[in-house]
Amino acid sequence: MTLAKLVAHGLVEENRSLAGMTTYKFGGSARWYAEVATQADLEAVAGADSVPLVVLGRGSNVVISDRGYEGLVLKLTGEFNDITLEDDVAIAGGAVALPRLARTAAAAGRGGLEWYVGIPGSVGGAVVMNAGGHGSDTAESLIDATVYDVFTGGFTEETSEDLDLSYRHSRLGANHIVVRARFRTTARPREESEALMREITAWRKEHQPGGTFNAGSVFKNPPGDAAGRLIDEVGLKSLRVGGVAVSERHANFFTAEDDASAQDVFDLVQEVQKRVRIATGITLEPEIRFIGDFGESS
Numbered sequence: 001m002t003l004a005k006l007v008a009h010g011l012v013e014e015n016r017s018l019a020g021m022t023t024y025k026f027g028g029s030a031r032w033y034a035e036v037a038t039q040a041d042l043e044a045v046a047g048a049d050s051v052p053l054v055v056l057g058r059g060s061n062v063v064i065s066d067r068g069y070e071g072l073v074l075k076l077t078g079e080f081n082d083i084t085l086e087d088d089v090a091i092a093g094g095a096v097a098l099p100r101l102a103r104t105a106a107a108a109g110r111g112g113l114e115w116y117v118g119i120p121g122s123v124g125g126a127v128v129m130n131a132g133g134h135g136s137d138t139a140e141s142l143i144d145a146t147v148y149d150v151f152t153g154g155f156t157e158e159t160s161e162d163l164d165l166s167y168r169h170s171r172l173g174a175n176h177i178v179v180r181a182r183f184r185t186t187a188r189p190r191e192e193s194e195a196l197m198r199e200i201t202a203w204r205k206e207h208q209p210g211g212t213f214n215a216g217s218v219f220k221n222p223p224g225d226a227a228g229r230l231i232d233e234v235g236l237k238s239l240r241v242g243g244v245a246v247s248e249r250h251a252n253f254f255t256a257e258d259d260a261s262a263q264d265v266f267d268l269v270q271e272v273q274k275r276v277r278i279a280t281g282i283t284l285e286p287e288i289r290f291i292g293d294f295g296e297s298s
């Protein structure tokens with residue numbers, strides 16, 4: 001069935017604003033948009049037309065163009081929000097919010113995922129990005145992820161090695177959708193996990209620009225160094241383009257004001273990249289992902 005027909009069936013929407021679905025809270029509309037709650041809906045929508053496709057998790061690592069996205073934006077919901085705990089394994093749908101996973105496991109006396117409490121992403125986003133922090137990363141706890149391949153229409157179970165997980169990297173491309181993941185957990189008294197989560201939350205409040213619109217670390221850390229340290233060293237804290245500025249608190253966070261645009265983030269990323277390259281010879285690689293058309297300023 002085509003996307004146009006799926007619109008008639010109420011499964012797909014046209015021209016849906018995406019701004020509220022990202023932590024930056026700006027960006028344009030999706031030409032086609034669908035929330036899929038079941039495997040059957042996922043297969044029906046993802047396989048419908050050969051238009052560009054992007055899966056949106058909790059939008060905490062993306063910047064969506066002010067001009068929107070001329071393709072299909074797909075969001076997992078429904079059964080993809082389920083969490084099941086079985087002995088030393090936590091099974092979570094691709095849409096599950098990481099802090100919820102951490103707290104659910106902790107409440108059941110299962111530890112190892114507490115650090116997810118500070119990451120405002122989803123399980124699918126964490127697998128794709130190999131999200132990490134506080135001395136751990138997704139690869140460390142992941143048993144395997146169930147991945148739907150839009151090209152073949154098939155599901156595969158892939159381990160960290162299969163996914164080629166390394167620092168903020170996986171082999172997954174635009175045709176892959178992470179529908180579920182299984183994580184290893186260890187027995188840990190609930191109070192211990194809760195204390196750990198309080199510590200992590202307090203650390204984040206102290207070191208990161210909380211209460212602002214941002215998408216976490218803008219650049220990946222280059223080998224042996226920290227992107228924030230380099231940006232600070234070059235004197236770029238508070239550098240601004242439009243409504244977006246390099247954070248005073250953590251130079252690898254770019255915070256946005258109410259009147260900011262996605263283009264401002266894109267332009268500031270280019271500017272910081274250029275200045276750091278000129279000053280140090282190092283080319284910083286963005287960690288945040290840009291969706292849609294940027295290029296010339298609008």
Ligand SMILES: Cc1cc2nc3c(=O)[nH]c(=O)nc-3n(C[C@H](O)[C@H](O)[C@H](O)COP(=O)(O)OP(=O)(O)OC[C@H]3O[C@@H](n4cnc5c(N)ncnc54)[C@H](O)[C@@H]3O)c2cc1C
Nearest residue numbers: 057058059060061121122124125126131132133177178216
């Ligand atoms: C305040 C703040 C702090 C942060 N701290 C950290 C940190 O400490 N460590 C860290 O690693 N990251 C951090 N991040 C970044 C971000 O939270 C992580 O990268 C997270 O894993 C992204 O998940 P998401 O669901 O928001 O993905 P999105 O931003 O929605 O998408 C990111 C990418 O993953 C893809 N994707 C999302 N879901 C799926 C899916 N189900 N299947 C296939 N592809 C999918 C998207 O297409 C996109 O390419 C932080 C962000 C913020 C705002």
